[in-house]
Amino acid sequence: MQLYIKNMVCDRCILVIKEQLEKAGIAYNNISLGEITLDHEPAPEQLDNLNRNLTAIGFELLDDKKEKLIEKIKNIIISLIHRNEDGNNKKLSAILEEKLQMDYHYLSNLFSSTEGLxxxxxxxxxxxxxxxxxxTYNELSLSEIAGQMExxxxxxxxxxxxKETGLTPTQFRELKENTRKPLDKV
Incomplete structure (x- = not known):
């Protein structure tokens, strides 16, 4: 059985979800961004308890097929960008089609109509x-960052x-305050 979770965007999120699954007494095989593979179907009370606990800490169990698909798209993009997963120089459209086994135009239209971008x-x-x-880490030159980010x-x-921030990268680097957004708020 698969469970899908909204706002699960990093490795720390995975640790928190593992903790909540154990707390609810739900056995799992695998956890990746936004997705949990369970050993067996949990009792309804266990799922209700898990859902309440997840909601209290900013996550959400997804039931709707379209919401699940949107979350999968987001998690693929986050993995490619933030976890440096190799896309083998493929276009994003080809990666999404391959991983989700769906037509990119359908995925694109669904995403745009649901997310507003x-x-x-x-x-x-x-x-x-x-x-x-x-x-922010200030370890790489702008040229190295450009290369790493393709x-x-x-x-x-x-x-x-x-265009996105209103600042040049150099101006951003010189800022004293952190203006980064949490990944689930992007």
Missing amino acids: TIEKYTIRQRIERVKELL YSSVQHLSQQFK
């Missing part, structure tokens, strides 16, 4: 959040960054 815009926002993170040039990165 395109998959491409969501991807850009995630990339910019990753760039902010790398800038921008065609530093200029392209800078233009997209300024």
Whole structure:
């Protein structure tokens, strides 16, 4: 049995979900971003208890097929960008089609109508959040960040960054306050 969870965007989220599953007495085989594979179907009371506990800490069990699909799209994009999963230089549309076994145009239309922005815009926002993170660490040059994030040039990165944040990457790096967004709020 599969469970799908909204707002599960990082490794710490996975640890929190594991803790909640154990607390609810629900056995699982595997947990990845947004998805849990269970050993067997839990009792309704266990699921209700899990759902209450997850909701209290900012997560949500998903029932709707379209919501599950949207969450899968988001988690694939987050994995590609923030977890440096290799896309083998494939276009995002091809990766989504391959992983979800669905037509990209359907996925794109569903995502846009549900989220109010395109998959491409969501991807850009995630990339910019990753760039902010790398800038905050101050370990890589802008050129290295552009290369790691697969921008065609530093200029392209800078233009997209300024368009999204209103700041140049250099101005952002010089800020004293952290203006990064949590991944589930992007």
